[in-house]
Amino acid sequence: MENTYLIKTEKLVKVYPMGQQSLVALDGIDLAFTEGEFAGLVGPSGSGKTTLLNIIGSLDVPTSGSAMTMGKKIEELSHQEAAELRNKHIGFIFQTFNLLPVYNVFENVEFPLLLLEYTASERKRAVMESLERVHLQDRWKSKPSQLSGGQSQRVAIARAIVKKPAIVLADEPTANLDAENSHNVLRIMENLNRDLGTTFLFSTHDEKVIGYLRRKISLIDGKAAKDEKITDALKGSN
Amino acid sequence: MIKFILKGIFRDRSRSLFPIIVVIGGVMLSVVLYSWMKGFEKDIVRANANFRSGHLIIMSKAYSGNSDQMPNDLAYIGCSDLIGDLNNEHPGIIWQPRIRFAGLIDVPDENGETMSQGPIVGLGADLISPSTIEPDVLNLNGAIVSGGLPLKAGEMLITDELAQRLNIKPGQTATIITTTMYGSLTTFNMVVCGTIRFGIAAMDRGLVIADIGDIRRGLDMNDAAGEIVGFFSNGSYLAERAESVAESFNMDNSGSGDDFAPVMYTLLEHSGLAATLKMYKSVSGVLISIFITAMSIVLWNAGLLGSIRRYGEFGIRLAIGESQGHLYRFLIAESTLIGLFGTIIGTAFGLLFSLYLQEVGINISSMLKNASIVISDVLRAQITPTSYIIGFVPGLAATLLGSSISGIGIYRRQTSQLTKEFEA
Ligand SMILES: Nc1ncnc2c1ncn2[C@@H]1O[C@H](COP(=O)(O)OP(=O)(O)OP(=O)(O)O)[C@@H](O)[C@H]1O
Ligand SMILES: [Mg+2]
Numbered sequence: 001m002e003n004t005y006l007i008k009t010e011k012l013v014k015v016y017p018m019g020q021q022s023l024v025a026l027d028g029i030d031l032a033f034t035e036g037e038f039a040g041l042v043g044p045s046g047s048g049k050t051t052l053l054n055i056i057g058s059l060d061v062p063t064s065g066s067a068m069t070m071g072k073k074i075e076e077l078s079h080q081e082a083a084e085l086r087n088k089h090i091g092f093i094f095q096t097f098n099l100l101p102v103y104n105v106f107e108n109v110e111f112p113l114l115l116l117e118y119t120a121s122e123r124k125r126a127v128m129e130s131l132e133r134v135h136l137q138d139r140w141k142s143k144p145s146q147l148s149g150g151q152s153q154r155v156a157i158a159r160a161i162v163k164k165p166a167i168v169l170a171d172e173p174t175a176n177l178d179a180e181n182s183h184n185v186l187r188i189m190e191n192l193n194r195d196l197g198t199t200f201l202f203s204t205h206d207e208k209v210i211g212y213l214r215r216k217i218s219l220i221d222g223k224a225a226k227d228e229k230i231t232d233a234l235k236g237s238n
Numbered sequence: 239m240i241k242f243i244l245k246g247i248f249r250d251r252s253r254s255l256f257p258i259i260v261v262i263g264g265v266m267l268s269v270v271l272y273s274w275m276k277g278f279e280k281d282i283v284r285a286n287a288n289f290r291s292g293h294l295i296i297m298s299k300a301y302s303g304n305s306d307q308m309p310n311d312l313a314y315i316g317c318s319d320l321i322g323d324l325n326n327e328h329p330g331i332i333w334q335p336r337i338r339f340a341g342l343i344d345v346p347d348e349n350g351e352t353m354s355q356g357p358i359v360g361l362g363a364d365l366i367s368p369s370t371i372e373p374d375v376l377n378l379n380g381a382i383v384s385g386g387l388p389l390k391a392g393e394m395l396i397t398d399e400l401a402q403r404l405n406i407k408p409g410q411t412a413t414i415i416t417t418t419m420y421g422s423l424t425t426f427n428m429v430v431c432g433t434i435r436f437g438i439a440a441m442d443r444g445l446v447i448a449d450i451g452d453i454r455r456g457l458d459m460n461d462a463a464g465e466i467v468g469f470f471s472n473g474s475y476l477a478e479r480a481e482s483v484a485e486s487f488n489m490d491n492s493g494s495g496d497d498f499a500p501v502m503y504t505l506l507e508h509s510g511l512a513a514t515l516k517m518y519k520s521v522s523g524v525l526i527s528i529f530i531t532a533m534s535i536v537l538w539n540a541g542l543l544g545s546i547r548r549y550g551e552f553g554i555r556l557a558i559g560e561s562q563g564h565l566y567r568f569l570i571a572e573s574t575l576i577g578l579f580g581t582i583i584g585t586a587f588g589l590l591f592s593l594y595l596q597e598v599g600i601n602i603s604s605m606l607k608n609a610s611i612v613i614s615d616v617l618r619a620q621i622t623p624t625s626y627i628i629g630f631v632p633g634l635a636a637t638l639l640g641s642s643i644s645g646i647g648i649y650r651r652q653t654s655q656l657t658k659e660f661e662a
Contacts, residue, residue: 080561087559098554102249112558
């Protein structure tokens with residue numbers, strides 16, 4: 001049944017006009033993801049990873065074919081509906097940490113809840129719980145400029161999961177982190193996936209990230225070349 | 239959400255400082271300009287009321303047709319009865335007879351030969367009866383340069399400029415040469431008791447002021463007056479009240495068809511100020527719109543620059559799930575708050591400066607040396623209730639206009655583009 005998929009794409013094509021020519025960034029992607037997956041799009045630079053995440057996350061629209069997220073056809077959504085879908089169901093984590101610099105840690109994590117019109121006490125509880133999950137409950141007053149890269153990315157994770165979204169889309173979340181911080185952040189995300197059942201979809205070419213994935217989709221030139229399940233047995237040998 | 243916006247404004251100075259400064263400056267200028275125009279307006283109204291038209295003025299119908307020429311042969315006769323009636327009917331208004339005339343002043347030497355002579359405009363007003371308000375209305379105490387006010391019959395004030403030209407000092411006697419009400423030449427002697435300066439160039443040139451009793455005797459105008467002026471006892475002009483008083487007075491006196499029947503005019507009618515004030519209103523309207531436009535353009539550009547710097551922020555927020563409409567409204571709310579702060583601060587500064595202008599004023603007499611216009615030589619402002627709110631028009635309109643234009647960029651851009659810009 002289609003509804004058991006949180007994400008499903010069918011013959012998904014994205015073409016960017018490039019002057020006279022055009023550039024095919026995604027070339028017929030058929031993929032589906034269910035609840036609780038910890039999956040990654042892996043591939044060389046320019047293979048279309050970010051483009052695919054953006055379409056799934058309703059930041060962009062397909063040129064043809066279809067993308068369905070949480071039962072909504074992305075290509076049919078208005079700006080308003082797309083924003084609502086992101087607001088309610090999707091958390092984004094980016095390569096650069098993208099915290100709002102004028103606001104402190106607490107306020108950054110709080111922002112999605114303001115949009116969802118949580119009450120002040122609901123916000124406080126959810127924000128502190130979220131910060132605890134990324135081990136930053138003591139830094140809630142800090143400004144983004146006072147945090148290390150790893151801490152910043154953990155705040156971004158806390159912000160992505162504070163509303164308990166069904167899906168977290170993480171575009172090269174470790175690209176700006178050293179090895180220790182990368183593992184730190186990945187372990188946190190693994191825990192969240194286990195504890196909350198949140199579906200994680202990564203885009204990466206970082207071997208460290210790949211080591212944590214339970215499903216690895218290889219993108220090459222806008223096509224899904226390989227789609228592999230990685231069992232725990234295999235991971236253990238890593 | 240408002241709290242969230244406020245935190246953003248206060249913590250990110252580059253977001254708010256420049257727009258706030260622009261708004262403060264523009265609002266301050268608007269408030270000062272408005273108050274100054276009001277002060278100027280009040281000055282003009284007061285000068286015209288006190289020296290020319292009163293708040294209300296009564297003349298004979300015939301006199302009123304040519305009042306500029308001071309045709310005393312057409313003056314109203316029977317002032318005391320008329321004033322008695324008026325006092326009964328309108329207790330809140332004080333009525334004063336005045337006579338204006340043109341003539342010559344002649345200063346003799348020890349032998350009685352003419353030493354110097356000059357043209358004058360004369361004003362006869364009640365200066366010495368105990369209950370008179372005329373010395374206050376004409377601001378004679380403030381205008382005295384040397385000598386003092388007339389205390390008894392036979393004394394007159396002349397402007398300091400005229401005294402210097404004629405080389406005459408208080409205590410000396412001069413002869414007034416003019417015509418009586420009945421057209422015959424007349425001369426009478428008066429003692430100069432003091433010299434005056436009003437700071438109104440057109441009046442300072444050659445004015446002579448004496449008690450109306452002396453003038454009536456000199457011009458053979460027993461119980462007659464060219465004009466009877468009325469002043470509201472609270473001192474300020476009440477347009478609606480004046481109109482209704484004049485209307486009912488004219489209704490009561492229109493029956494006779496007599497050329498010497500009295501006619502009453504309001505200050506605005508008689509002085510022609512109505513048109514001036516109307517022009518004033520439109521000029522201030524135009525000035526305010528120029529301010530709004532100029533400030534909007536500046537703020538719009540500031541908004542555009544700010545948005546370019548903030549594309550990263552916008553991208554994150556859109557990714558988090560804020561809709562473009564919400565973000566747009568957020569920016570407008572943000573600039574409205576900035577506009578509000580700027581307006582409040584700008585209004586406060588503007589009022590302070592206006593208060594200074596109102597209480598102290600700026601003397602521009604050196605710039606008016608040769609002017610012949612009837613304006614006072616101290617720039618003054620008048621703070622009215624509108625002074626407190628006038629700044630909100632340019633302050634808020636400009637920020638709203640500026641941000642609503644610059645914020646449109648949010649809609650123009652692809653969401654995915656915005657998120658990409660902060661990755662670069
Ligand atoms: N807005 C755009 N206009 C034109 N071309 C674009 C645009 N966005 C992406 N592309 C192109 O589409 C292709 C896929 O880009 P995409 O960003 O999805 O790659 P990626 O796999 O995320 O690469 P990387 O690993 O470098 O992040 C690239 O060739 C890129 O140049
Ligand atoms: Mg990418």
